[in-house]
Amino acid sequence: MSSDALIESLSAAIDARPDDLPLRLHLATMLLDAGRGGEAIAQVGQALARDPGNEQAQALMQRALGAAVPPPPPTPDAASAGPAPAAPAQRPAPAGAAGDDPLAAYEQELADVVPPRFARAGDEPEPVAGDHDRVYDVETATIRLADVGGMSAVKERLELAFLGPLRNPQLRKMYGKSLRGGLMLYGPPGCGKTFLARAVAGEMGAKFISLSIVDVLDMWMGNSERNLHELFQAARRNAPCVLFLDEVDALGHKRSQVSSSSMRTLGNQLLAELDGMEGSNEGVFVLAATNTPWDVDPALRRPGRLDRVVLVLPPDAEARRAILEYHLRERPIAGIDLHKVVAATEDLSGADLAHLCETAAEYAMADSVRSGEVRMIEQRDFDRALKEVRPSTRPWMSTARNVAMFANEGGVYDDLVAYLKKRKLL
Ligand SMILES: Nc1ncnc2c1ncn2[C@@H]1O[C@H](COP(=O)(O)OP(=O)(O)OP(=O)(O)O)[C@@H](O)[C@H]1O
Ligand SMILES: [Mg+2]
The missing domain is CATH 3.40.50.300 (P-loop containing nucleotide triphosphate hydrolases)
Incomplete structure (x- = not known):
């Protein structure tokens, strides 16, 4: 039996037994193998609707989506530096080449549904017309x-x-x-x-x-x-x-x-x-x-x-590390125990962390001015700054606490309640 014929009889069987998940997933696999990604996605979607946790279905969906959508470009910078490697604009003959390049084919196929991921040269937005000053960019x-x-x-x-x-x-x-x-x-x-x-x-x-x-x-x-x-x-x-x-x-x-x-x-x-x-x-x-x-x-x-x-809560440990690294990237530092700073900055917002780095830098600079000897920003500067910088999120948390206690209508603030409970603030 040809694969198309087999797919057809499996489809008929599924119509009769819509809850038979193994059968449905088998059909989806066959559809995928036959290059019929869209139909495969529909079948796996049905399976997931019945059993969202089904691992086989999830794996198949990933595979199907991977086949159906062009992968994201490797780096964001590629967009500003020039067309991304995967963008059709860079191909020698974008229109004609679609036949041998599956990505380009998909892009073309989906062209009227999805806009191109990157603007092409000459594709820049026209300046917004209006008879008033441009108040937005x-x-x-x-x-x-x-x-x-x-x-x-x-x-x-x-x-x-x-x-x-x-x-x-x-x-x-x-x-x-x-x-x-x-x-x-x-x-x-x-x-x-x-x-x-x-x-x-x-x-x-x-x-x-x-x-x-x-x-x-x-x-x-x-x-x-x-x-x-x-x-x-x-x-x-x-x-x-x-x-x-x-x-x-x-x-x-x-x-x-x-x-x-x-x-x-x-x-x-x-x-x-x-x-x-x-x-x-x-x-x-x-x-x-x-x-x-x-x-x-x-x-x-x-x-x-x-x-x-x-x-959007105050940054967790991973986020604090990222934010600190960002703000220290161009500063002269030596021997900073990032782990310790991260552990000591719970509740600090991104803006507070920026302020913390600023304060530590000020201490090191003041010291250098005083002693006449230039030195790096060290852990002791951070230890001092940590004593000074207070989380600016606390006043917000106390208002939020009242809201969570008295005004959580329809459960809009359930996430907030869960967070406050976890932090033992409620
Ligand atoms: N998770 C994060 N990762 C990296 N940087 C962050 C993160 N959170 C905050 N920041 C840094 O903190 C700065 C302040 O954040 P942002 O201005 O987005 O805050 P906001 O929530 O919009 O504040 P506001 O309510 O005052 O408008 C950002 O410019 C960014 O540098
Ligand atoms: Mg803001």
Whole structure:
């Protein structure tokens, strides 16, 4: 029996016995071997829907997705330095060569579903038109999730909610998922929300437009709704695009607490833009960040808007190490016990860690000035600085504690409750 005929009879058997997982996985393997990746993914998806933990199914899915999607390029820098090696632009004859290069073939096949991972020369975004000053910048983010230290839980959430679906058009089709979404990052100040948003944009190969309340208040008063609309339009034109609304509490403050009518109208406008017209927000991911999610209008969290909420906590040990290394990379250091510093800095935010390095450097410098003998930054400078720098996240934690105790409606803050319990703060 030919493999196609066998596949056909197996398909018929599966229709009759939809819960027979071994049979379904066998069919999926045959489909994969026959180069029918899309159908294989559909079968494995069905199997995983019935038994999410099935290891064989997970392995098959990985294999199928690996075959169906071009792998990410090796380094983020390749994008800015020139076309990435895997990008079709660098091939001698991109159109004709597709036949012998499976990656190029896939890219071409998916061209109308997925945009190219990297902009090609001459593909630069047009400057945003408008009759007012350019109050926002469209940029291409260069940092990647790998540059964000630690935070594995947050990364996993982002992967599931955004990045996975973006990379796998066939899966999206199967689950009927559209390419849009909204997610709100919240947590204490200085812990990497803004940094993470940029990394997401970098990871998606998407453009990044960021807007903070300062822009709104400084430049937009009086004309704010139209400008907010312009901003969303710019994002839609640049899709796929991450639109980052920093300090969203100020923009979408609980309407019941807003006394100024112009701010209230602006809040309503934000809701309308998030809803968009039918399909108009396709490819626009809205990431928002706030220190005070409890002040954010609950209407912003309804399905289809910023419906996913992710807690960004003070950096864990791995993240602290990464942040410290980053801030020490260009400083003259000698004999720093990074392990010890990492262990002594629990609760410090990314910004606090930067301040810690700064303080240690000041001590070493002051000493050098005093003694007239230049010396490196040493562990003793860190020991002194550690006594001085206090975690700036504590006041936030005490407010958060109240919220977790008294206002965790619908379980929005379950992650926060779990963290506070783990830290024995609740
Ligand atoms: N996990 C991390 N890995 C690497 N660097 C980090 C990490 N978290 C924070 N940082 C560093 O700390 C700095 C401050 O982070 P960021 O500005 O993103 O904080 P934020 O949560 O947006 O704060 P705010 O609420 O005050 O806006 C970043 O520029 C980055 O250098
Ligand atoms: Mg920020």
